[in-house]
Amino acid sequence: MNLNQLNIYFYVRPSSIKGKRGTFYTRVVINNQQIVCSVKSLRIHKDQFDHKRGAPKSNCELYHECNDFMLNIRKELYKIHHNYENNKMTFTKDCLVKAVEDVYYRIKYGHQARSKTYLEFYDTWLADQRKRVGSEISMGTYDVRMRYRKVIALALEQASLLSKPICNFCDKDVLNVQNLLRRKIAMGTAMRIFPVFSMVFNYALQLKEVADNPCKLLPKIRRQQRAKPIFLEPAEVQRITNLNLTGQAKRYRDAFIFCCFTGLSIGDYELLNPAKAEYLIKKAESPRDIQPGRLVQLGSGYVIQGKRRKTGTEYRVPLLPEAEMIIDEYGGIDKLPYVIAKSGHFLQLICSMANIDKKIKFHTARKTMANYCINEKMMNPYYVTAVLGWSDIKEADDYVTVTSETLKKQLA
Structure with missing residues (x-):
């Protein structure tokens, strides 16, 4: 049984002016929806068209033109109908309008109005x-x-x-x-x-x-099993910290280690630079409320507080001693090494020097902080979400590792 029931009718609508020729019309009905189109290039008198047969009479002045048009439009619409049936698609009124318009255009100008790819x-x-x-x-x-x-x-x-x-x-x-x-x-x-x-x-x-x-x-593309995030263990972070580096390699290492203990992404780390923060926010042209991180005193310590460049979600990171040491070494948070373009190559070399067989990039620092909070400090995932500025608490699921050691920490 066909999905689409197609019927094509032809008739002439008489002119309201006496003695003037009427306009030739096509009425296409499919699935109880209809569209009516006029062919203004075909104008004939009403008495020259047999409406019962839906065809011009032998005395019609445009007999051959009308028959040719009717044959072409039937052929083209049946071809489209056949294509829809083969692909098991149902005609809608919008489809019908487009199909009829394309056929009219093709017959009138000799080629089809080309649809966009x-x-x-x-x-x-x-x-x-x-x-x-x-x-x-x-x-x-x-x-x-x-x-x-x-x-x-x-x-x-x-x-x-x-x-x-x-x-x-x-x-x-x-x-x-x-x-x-x-x-x-x-x-x-x-x-x-x-x-x-x-x-x-x-x-x-x-x-x-x-x-x-x-x-x-179609179903969404999904992984059969989510890949575990790549992060550095505390001992590996310590090995990188202990490396005796100078020049550009040292600046890349210090920026990376700072983010390992703050969980900042590369975008949020760059926003800490007051000289470029306004330019970077303007360049992002984001509808979200982005706020550069700033140091806020909390009791005897400090918290880095801001809104993420990517999502606009708020983050509040208590400043750990390791991150505070790097700030003191450079003489303030505004003097940290912010020129970190193409950092992946340097970080991979630094990993090799520390005998770490992992493929890392700058974003690995953020994942390292997530692992530190969840598996080392055993923090509540809601608190980790507030620290890292995650938009969804489910992001913590990828980091949770249940081992005998973590269970022992929980029961201690």
Whole structure:
């Protein structure tokens, strides 16, 4: 049984002016929805058209033109109908309007009004996203979505979907792209890209260029098992601290160790620099309330308090003795080593010097602080969330390690 019941009717609507020719009309009905289109280039008298047969009479002045048009529109609409049936898609009124308009355009001008491809819509969507920077999204989010375009373009090319109009995408096409993303790139990256891939279809849906979002029927990309975060154990942090370094290597090491004992991300660490804080906040163009960290005295100690550059969530980090020593060594928090571009290479060399066989980056410092709070200090996850500025307490789940030693600490 067909999903879509298609019926096509033709008739002539007489002119209100006596003696003037009427306009030729097509009425298309599908799934009890109808659309009526006029063909203003075909004007005939009402008595020259047989409405019972839905065809021009032999005395019609435009007999051949009418028959040719009727044949073409039936052929084209049945072809579209057949395509929808094969892909098990249901016609909507928006689909019907677009299909009829495309057929009219093709018959009138000899070629089809070309529908935009997925990447053309992606570019239009990106232009719309750029207008929302600062009010709804940050510049960082926009930059990430720009980079995702290249990855999606490669997946579409391998799936032979680059030139396919976005309105003709079906769930099989989308599944093909999803599988390519799973196989070709890291699982975490694929999990972040596919929702963006779906956003473009939602944007096209708002503009009524597609009937539905084919992504919504597919399951989300999920890891079979979440990878454990990479962090440094306290003994490994101590080995790096004890290294006798000079020059740029020492500055990278000290910045990294400072963040190991404060849990600051690289973005929030850079905001501690008063000389650049205002510039970095302006550059972020974020709709969130970002506040650079500042030292606040609390009793005999200090707390670094601010709002995160990435999420705008508040963090409050009690200043540990190790972090305080680094501040004293440099002569104040505003004089810490903030020039830390391309730190990954230096940090990997420092790890090798300390005989640590782990692939780390600057963000490993934040994960190291999370491990220290949860597994070494056995802090309540709610307190850890306040210290690190996590937006969701579930982020603590990845760090919890139940060992005999941790159980002994709890029972002591």
